[in-house]
Amino acid sequence: MKTDFRDTPRYKGMVLIGLILFVIVSLFISVGLGAYKVGPMDIIKAIFVDKSGMNHNIIYNIRLPRTFVAGLVGVCLALAGAILQGIMRNSLASPSTIGITSGAGLMSVICLVLFPQYEYLVTPAAFVGAVFTTVLIFILSWKDGINPLRMVLAGLAVSSLLNALVDLILIFFPDRVHNTLGFSIGSLSVKAWNDFNRIWPYALIGFIVAMILSKKLNILLLGDEIAGSLGVNVERLRVILILLTSLLAASAVSVVGLISFVGLIVPHISRILIGSDYKYLLPASALTGAGVLMLCDTIGRVVAEPMEIPVGIIMAIVGVPFFLYLLRGGIKSARK
Secondary structure, three states: OOOOHHHOHHHHHHHHHHHHHHHHHHHHHHHHOOOOOOOHHHHHHHHHOOOOOHHHHHHHHHHHHHHHHHHHHHHHHHHHHHHHHHHHOOOOOOHHHHOHHHHHHHHHHHHHHHOHHHHHHHHHHHHHHHHHHHHHHHHHHEOOOEOHHHHHHHHHHHHHHHHHHHHHHHHHOHHHHHHOOOOOOOOOOOOOHHHHHHHHHHHHHHHHHHHHOHHHHHHHOOOHHHHHHOOOOHHHHHHHHHHHHHHHHHHHHHHHOOOOOHHHHHHHHHHHHHOOOHHHHHHHHHHHHHHHHHHHHHHHHHOOOOOOOOHHHHHHHHHHHHHHHHHOOHHHHOOO
């Protein structure tokens, strides 16, 4: 029986190489475009050769950390979305539709507004909020098992409630709103190397753990009974993966705020490109998420100069049509 070329490791390797090139191109576009445009060779020269000129200051201290943060946020949210869609076997699952990002956002805002002296604890606080929200949604959606549609509806309801609580906190403490202006819409404005240093360990750990568990994720797709018969402790695996997605989503939210649709659309795009094998789907999602968010941030910076449109708004403009496409059954045409 002849094997489809799209199912061969050679094809999947070519796709991953193409996605790596996509990320590199997106990085150069993001760093090069803006009010002050810089060419690719000038970017390389400013980073590695001429470290005393104006180009170096603009690129290394302003644009490069922002671009790297955008890429890592895209990695975290895309990985979280891909894992959630696998463990829930639900094509509409993502950190935003399930409500994980809202829980992380609420705890981040509480930490920044009510306890600004503990700003260094924003990421752990966001992780606690993400885990609590996930557990709450599981409890609310449980009725003789987990129904995917019921879980999405519960997630949307809880997410609306948590977002309302965020707005309530901002209303009661208007003098401290400047600390959280970017959270409700998701913004990469004024991101520096300290923000990059806050997120990269979580992104790296999350990616490594996800790749280690990729084989078990594939088995989990076969169903709980079959996975159990193959020696997988389904409940323990599901708990570990939920904690992992909470950590990934919380690390992204704690740095840039609430960005929707990355965790929803990127795994689907990657699945169409490379298939459903998590050994390849996870790195493809990470690369696609990084490239997409860097490009969306670039669009937000240059489309309305000198004003800047937050990346969360650009992602919503891109993501809503894709979400409606999925609701109308477009996912059925995606490559399984």
